[in-house]
Amino acid sequence: MRIASKPEEDNDCKHPLATLKINGKKIRIYNDLDCDCGKRRNKRDKSPYVIGYRLHTLTAIDAVTGHSFPLVSLLAPANHHDSHFLPFLVKLGQAMGIELRLIIAVEAYHDKDDALFAETGVRVITPPSSKVRLPEHIDTQTGSVFCHGGCEVAMLHMGVEDGSHEYKCDATAGDCDYAGTCPNYRLIPLDSGHFQRIPSSSAQVREAWQVFFRGIEPSDHTMGKPAG
Numbered sequence: 001m002r003i004a005s006k007p008e009e010d011n012d013c014k015h016p017l018a019t020l021k022i023n024g025k026k027i028r029i030y031n032d033l034d035c036d037c038g039k040r041r042n043k044r045d046k047s048p049y050v051i052g053y054r055l056h057t058l059t060a061i062d063a064v065t066g067h068s069f070p071l072v073s074l075l076a077p078a079n080h081h082d083s084h085f086l087p088f089l090v091k092l093g094q095a096m097g098i099e100l101r102l103i104i105a106v107e108a109y110h111d112k113d114d115a116l117f118a119e120t121g122v123r124v125i126t127p128p129s130s131k132v133r134l135p136e137h138i139d140t141q142t143g144s145v146f147c148h149g150g151c152e153v154a155m156l157h158m159g160v161e162d163g164s165h166e167y168k169c170d171a172t173a174g175d176c177d178y179a180g181t182c183p184n185y186r187l188i189p190l191d192s193g194h195f196q197r198i199p200s201s202s203a204q205v206r207e208a209w210q211v212f213f214r215g216i217e218p219s220d221h222t223m224g225k226p227a228g
Contacts, residue, residue: 053076054077056074059071072093086105110196111126123198128192134194144201151182153171153175156168160190168185168186169185
């Protein structure tokens with residue numbers, strides 16, 4: 001499954017019906033009362049201020065053909081952050097009888113605290129956030145995890161337990177100079193960077209992103225590509 005948002009749609013109203021000031025904050029009222037005025041991220045040749053809506057869509061992608069099939073959409077005021085709509089889309093899809101296991105989405109739809117998985121059982125893959133620092137002793141190119149700075153054997157991922165990825169030593173007898181002196185395991189907390197519920201370095205994630213971009217229409221490419 002893929003979640004994407006269409007660009008903001010400006011409404012026809014160029015001037016507010018009224019302007020009020022409440023607690024020092026200017027409030028503009030337009031003829032379309034559900035259509036909010038807000039500020040978005042900088043976009044080339046566009047004003048950072050917008051009056052309109054944003055369409056959030058849950059789409060199924062055929063992994064073989066790359067064809068996309070929109071399933072559920074939510075239309076919302078454009079000044080609300082995309083992350084607020086991920087739980088609604090997932091729960092609405094499940095209520096319709098759609099079996100959801102994995103969702104690929106742009107960074108704004110991240111499941112930062114793993115709350116969505118705990119509540120619905122759905123795993124979310126997003127590009128690693130540039131704001132999250134990579135933990136120590138991680139190969140920046142491959143994402144391989146090592147026990148400490150002197151370790152030369154990549155650790156084996158065992159799974160996720162209590163909000164952390166669990167890794168264990170994968171060295172065979174005689175291969176490690178630190179045998180018997182290191183803990184032989186390591187826990188890395190879940191984050192919105194490279195260590196989401198499914199680590200970004202895994203082959204499954206790379207394959208999922210290939211499917212994701214095969215299913216994007218040309219007009220959707222403004223959403224950006226995953227980092228790394």
